[in-house]
Amino acid sequence: MAITSLSRRGAALAAALSAALALTACGSDDDTTGDATATTATTHSVTADNGTIEVPAAPQRVATIGNTxxxxxxxxxKPVAVTTVRDSTLELLPDDQQATYKAATNxxxxxxxLEKLAGLKPDLILVQIDDAGFKEIEKQLTSIAPTVSWSLDTEWKAFxxxxxxxxxxxxxxxxxxxxxxAKVTKIKETYRTIIEDTSFVDVSRGQFNDPGTFYIADIGCSExxxxxxxxxxxxxxxGKDPLAYTSLPFEQISQLTEYDVITYPVDAQGRPMPDFEPVIETSTWKALPAVTSGRALGxxxxxxxxxxxxxxxxxxxxxxxxKLPAQQ
Incomplete structure (x- = not known):
């Protein structure tokens, strides 16, 4: 069975890094009727990190690999094929999106x-994995279907x-x-004074953090x-690495007193994320002025x-x- 190994960085890092991506969509070869009065575009060109690719104008069987x-x-x-999404990531999606993911062939x-992928007969393959991993399978993928690939440096809006x-x-x-x-405008208008007069800090920790450590988040949703x-x-x-790349010992939780409001990760029901629970269980966290005054926001x-x-x-x-209390 044709199975190819590929290494991949985490989706959080991929979503967090910012860079530019040029994308162009344009008309391509048209099917022209004998009287030259009508044309039907069946493909168009898109430009991504692996070049300018001719893809179906209306793909019906899309395979998604990596972060796509x-x-x-x-x-x-509704992809026909997907690669594995971690359970901790999948459970954050709405129920209908989880169902769509599970309906696809993993x-x-x-x-x-790659043999299973070929058997599904995709007409388009979307890829975002690390560059080395893509190079290992690029030829095989393009022999199956038009393949469009983006690097992990792609900024999310461009993506x-x-x-x-x-x-x-x-x-x-x-x-x-x-x-x-509309939502950005509403928030900026509704909370203009708070936004202008308040210092925030976003803190988090993940499975990758050593016990007794957390980090200041300046990537991801903080952006x-x-x-x-x-x-x-x-x-x-x-030019420096994100603050999120540095693990801080719990002893430095007390330094968060310099900020007016602290934000931290919760699930869709407002419960602290399991990986962050060790932080809020510390006496240092509980004693923070932002926590005692209701200015720690999940x-x-x-x-x-x-x-x-x-x-x-x-x-x-x-x-x-x-929910922020009025400034005293």
């Missing part, structure tokens, strides 16, 4: 079953644009963009709060590599800011 799965499903897509995780153009989901994307813009909403949040200096961040995920984060942020 969730954004494609978020845009209403072709593997670190090892992709959404790219997937929509390649997979013919532009109407869904337009609707999501409009909803996103949305900072760059789109305008919250004053700490971030790494230009925020739900299901991810930030698609508009649907970010919209859910904005809803959580809106609700949390509404």
């Amino acid at each position: 799965t969730q954004p494609f499903i978020d845009l209403g897509g 072709i593997g995780d670190q090892d992709i079953d 959404a644009d790219a997937i929509a153009a390649a997979a013919n989901t532009d109407p869904a994307l337009s609707q999501q963009k409009a909803e996103f813009a 949305i709060g900072r760059d789109d909403v305008g919250l004053t949040l700490p971030q790494a200096d230009a 925020l739900f961040c299901p991810g930030n590599n698609s508009y649907g995920q970010v919209i859910r984060y904005l809803d959580s942020l809106d609700s949390a800011l509404a």
Whole structure:
């Protein structure tokens, strides 16, 4: 059985890094009738990190590999093949999106079953994995179907644009963009004074953190709060690694007193995420002024590599800011 190994970085890191992606959609070879009065475009060209690729204008059997799965499903897509999504990530998705994912054929995780993929007869393959992993299987994938690949450095808004153009989901994307813009505007207008006068810090920890450590989040949904909403949040200096890459010992929790509001990760029901629970159980956390005064806000961040995920984060942020007590 043709199974090829590939190494992949985590989806959180991929969603967090920012870079530019050029995407172009244009008309291609047309089928012209004998009287030259009508044309029907059956393909179009998209430009991604693996070049300019001719893809179906309206693909019907899309396979998603790596980080393309969730954004494609978020845009209403129903993939015929997917690679493995971690349970902890999958359970953050809405029920209908989880069902769509489970209905697709799983072709593997670190090892992709290329024979199984070929048997599904996809007419388009979307890929976002590490560059070395893609190079290992690029020839096999392109022999199966037109393959469009993006690097892990792709900025999330450009990624959404790219997937929509390649997979013919532009109407869904337009609707999501409009909803996103409306929610950002509402938050900025409703909480203008808070945004202007309040210092925030976003803290978190994950499975990768050593026991007794946490980190200051300046990537992921923190980027949305900072760059789109305008919250004053700490971030790494230009050219430096994100603050989130540095694990801090619990002894440094007391340093969070310099911020007016602390945000931390919760699930869709508002419960602290399991990986973060050790932080809130410390006496140092419980003694923080922001915690004792009701200025520690739980925020739900299901991810930030698609508009649907970010919209859910904005809803959580809106609700949390509404609960802030008045400044004393």
